[in-house]
């Protein structure tokens with residue numbers, strides 16, 4: 001099992017519902033977020049291309065955050081989901097420094113927090129909150145090892161890229177372009 | 178033209194617009210670690226060479242700073258943890274992949290070694306010192322007899338500790354300014370140099386000061402060479418690394434870096450030490466203090482500037 005997400009940048013309208021859904025679902029403290037939306041504007045008028053991306057932890061295959069954690073608080077769960085065990089985390093910040101996507105933050109309670117792919121929902125067979133709330137249905141969540149899954153299908157038929165692949169982390173969020 | 182902006186979500190304290198996760202404690206931790214490594218290495222080497230009579234400050238007096246430096250260093254690390262009550266878990270896990278983890282262990286091993294080393298000289302400083310227990314006297318006698326053998330692992334551990342202070346930063350691929358293998362050797366020589374400077378400050382023997390001063394000149398030369406090498410490496414690297422080098426070459430850290438680190442921390446002390454060597458009267462404490470301050474500021478700048486460099490946004 002290898003969980004991943006594909007996000008259609010052509011369908012995303014930047015409404016930020018995913019951000020709010022995550023904050024509500026996961027009780028993210030005010031002023032913090034586990035996912036966010038960026039807009040990249042490329043070119044000059046009239047030849048402009050705008051790309052909207054909903055971003056979050058990439059649950060990297062080669063994750064520096066798991067490697068550098070001195071206590072093993074950052075670890076892999078089933079399906080390659082990268083998780084932080086809160087009461088094992090000492091808040092040293094090494095993992096925050098190590099993430100090229102700036103996907104982690106220091107929770108006011110001291111431990112480090114980030115996207116969990118809503119593992120509590122995924123284990124029940126549901127989609128992550130951000131995916132299920134998206135009004136344009138532009139996100140696909142699923143198992144890359146299952147050849148019949150929607151995500152494998154969409155990645156087969158569309159062009160996609162990942163963020164900062166040169167950082168060598170093997171990210172698992174794909175942006176359909 | 179390409180422009181990137183956040184539509185929503187991101188304005189997280191200490192993450193945006195750039196990281197500020199490691200604060201002033203970490204550069205002090207790295208500085209004290211390097212200083213301790215420098216002193217212990219020189220103490221061990223001159224013990225191995227059988228020069229402990231001539232090099233009193235190097236072998237005996239300066240190592241007294243080390244246990245304090247290491248304990249304060251560890252305390253600094255502790256201060257910068259955000260989940261402090263869980264600190265002990267650093268020492269219930271061994272994860273060799275994590276520089277933070279094995280560094281904490283190296284310090285844990287270094288501290289008792291340095292305490293034992295200094296303790297074996299305590300009665301030379303305070304002749305009235307009483308160990309109270311018989312077995313402590315026996316242990317002291319054993320240490321004194323075997324100093325030469327203890328010096329070997331101590332020298333090796335000192336080098337590991339010195340290199341570690343650089344690796345703690347260089348292991349992070351996500352911070353392009355830190356992500357260079359030269360940082361380990363660079364922080365090691367810089368640590369040696371600050372160690373030598375503190376020995377110079379403590380030594381009363383003119384010959385010893387001259388010898389350590391000459392060594393320090395060598396350390397400074399190597400350090401300058403490594404710094405040039407590091408910046409050249411960045412300029413020949415990928416875009417994020419070129420951007421990192423440009424922080425020092427016209428960017429926001431240019432003035433502090435060149436004025437405090439290169440000029441006042443390396444070149445000026447090198448000139449003063451050379452003048453002293455060829456016979457001019459220079460109060461030797463001036464270059465020594467400059468080297469120490471330069472080393473400290475260098476670590477502050479590296480930790481701050483590294484957190485400004487990133488891949489995205």
Ligand code: SF4
Nearest residue numbers: 057058059060065099
């Ligand atoms: S995106 Fe960052 S936090 Fe998430 S797995 Fe990759 S390196 Fe770790």
Ligand code: SF4
Nearest residue numbers: 069089090092093095
């Ligand atoms: S802050 Fe917590 S999760 Fe991150 S590396 Fe340190 S102990 Fe591990």
